[in-house]
Amino acid sequence: MADLALLVLTLFWGTTFHFVKGVLEVASPGVFLAARFATAAAVLGAVALWRRERVGAGFLRHGVLLGAFMLAGFALQTVGLRHTTPARSGFFTGLAVLIVPFLARFLLGRAVKMASWAGVALAVAGLALLTHPFGEPVDAGVRLGDLLTAGCAVAFALQIVYTSEWSPRHPIVPLTLAQITVTFLGAAAMLPFESRYYRPEGAAVFAVTVVFTGVFMTALAFFVQNWGQRHTTAVRAALIFSLEPVAAALFSHFYGGEPLRATDWGGGALIALGVVAGEVGGLVEGRRSPGPALTAGGRG
Secondary structure: OHHHHHHHHHHHOHHHHHHHHOOOOOOOOHHHHHHHHHHHHHHHHHHHHHHOOOOOOOOOHHHHHHHHHHHHHHHHHHHHHHHHHHHHHHHHHHHHHHHHHHHHHHOOOEEEEEEEEHHHHHHHHHHHHHHHHOOOOOOOOHHHHHHHHHHHHHHHHHHHHHHHHHHHOOOOHHHHHHHHHHHHHHHHHHHHHHOOEHHHHHHHHHHHHHHHHHHHHHHHHHHHHHOOOOOOHHHHHHHEEEEEEEEEEEHHHHHOOOOHHHHHHHHHHHHHHHHHHHHHHHHHHHHHHOOOOOOOOOOO
16 A cells, blocks of 8 residues: 555656746746745644644654755755756656665665665666666756756655655654755755746746645655655665656656657656566565565664
């Protein structure tokens, strides 16, 4: 059930590339991120006041760190998207699936099953085929965007790994609210340091995008992520999240009319195969194991 919830979440997340690219023509990254996370924080704050759940030891530290990872990921991705193409952004963001098992293994000492490594390899190969990011010469500006987006992948990988570590220890709504509040405060603090702009003629586009991404793709989405990662490993979650560019490509094809080449379909199939390999192979390895294996992203 948890993996299915993360899968549905990923499919919806794939729609955001198209909308975020468009809203950056109306507002600067800092303005958009501050509005998006303020909206999400307001929604979750109302829910938290209603539920009034108690928090325990380590809550503030864990919430702040997860929020810092989230802030870094979104800021680097959004700024990077101004300089690079959506395809390259999707590729470099998707590299989080490759980074997660290394962090789980060497940072936290978690055992990563061979099936998971195989799934990751298939997903990265499929990601390259799907996004075909390296087919054309690029200038220094695009390379800067690529570098920023690669940094975003590291930040998101840290967030995925530590969400699996810490989400079982705290109530979900307060933990999600803490993350999103930190991200909002960070985005607001960066506003004086960016070349802010907002075009009033695009107010309708801005408002719709902020509500859509703030309420559904942030508040609800990260609640689902925190819940889902209580019941699965960080590596399995990362494999599922690697389907995001597949969803983005399909959305751009059916909604935006963008053509898909044979390599696009092949890349998407490889990513899906990687997810299946990680899921099914992990179950097979688990049955062969004489005892409970230490999996990536457990309680620790």
